[in-house]
Amino acid sequence: MTVQITKRHLDFVEEARKAFEESPRLESYRSSDESLLALRMGAYRDCIDVYNLDGGVANFVQQLPPMPAPRKMIHDFSLLMEHQFPKMFSIENKELGVLEEVSGFLISELNKRDKDKFAITRYCTMIANCAMMIADNEGSQEL
Incomplete structure (x- = not known):
């Protein structure tokens, strides 16, 4: 499925970037209407993957050991x-x-x-x- 990147997506990336910078331990961020999801990614945790959410499946909590970001x-x-x-x-x-x-x-x-x-x-x-x-x-x- 091909998705066209819109201004809404770009605005959300900027919103997610600010949220991740304010909370270094934050790994995911949802848009206020819960239609978009941003995930902190990459070996240096410096990338943001954005997903359209067509509906939630489940929240699987505490499935991984905590991995705080290094100072x-x-x-x-x-x-x-x-x-x-x-x-x-x-x-x-x-x-x-x-x-x-x-x-x-x-x-x-x-x-x-x-x-x-x-x-x-x-x-x-x-x-x-x-x-x-x-x-x-x-x-x-x-x-």
């Missing part, structure tokens, strides 16, 4: 990490010596611990959280 600081930090990851250990990387020194220290600390993968992952996330807090307090506002 903006965490989101921005993780995007920068993802961007830098492919070139992190490239020969051109001028900070390679510092990275090797820091990673060597961390590996030596991990070698003092049990080889429990969950414990190692938890330890590494604590280190990443400390690095993120330093970046938030001392680094640039723009990542």
Whole structure:
């Protein structure tokens, strides 16, 4: 079924965008006459799917575990990490010596611990959280 996008649809997208921005945990939004539904979508929760509602089926509540949106600081930090990851250990990387020194220290600390993968992952996330807090307090506002 092909649907022609109208000004009403575009106005609803803008209305839904504002609602999602005001409530970061909101995942869906209905028009006041309940004829349109907007769903927050995408890997970064930055897309809006709009559906015409010809009639409801049911409201299936609490079917998924709650997945709150990450804080903006965490989101921005993780995007920068993802961007830098492919070139992190490239020969051109001028900070390679510092990275090797820091990673060597961390590996030596991990070698003092049990080889429990969950414990190692938890330890590494604590280190990443400390690095993120330093970046938030001392680094640039723009990542």
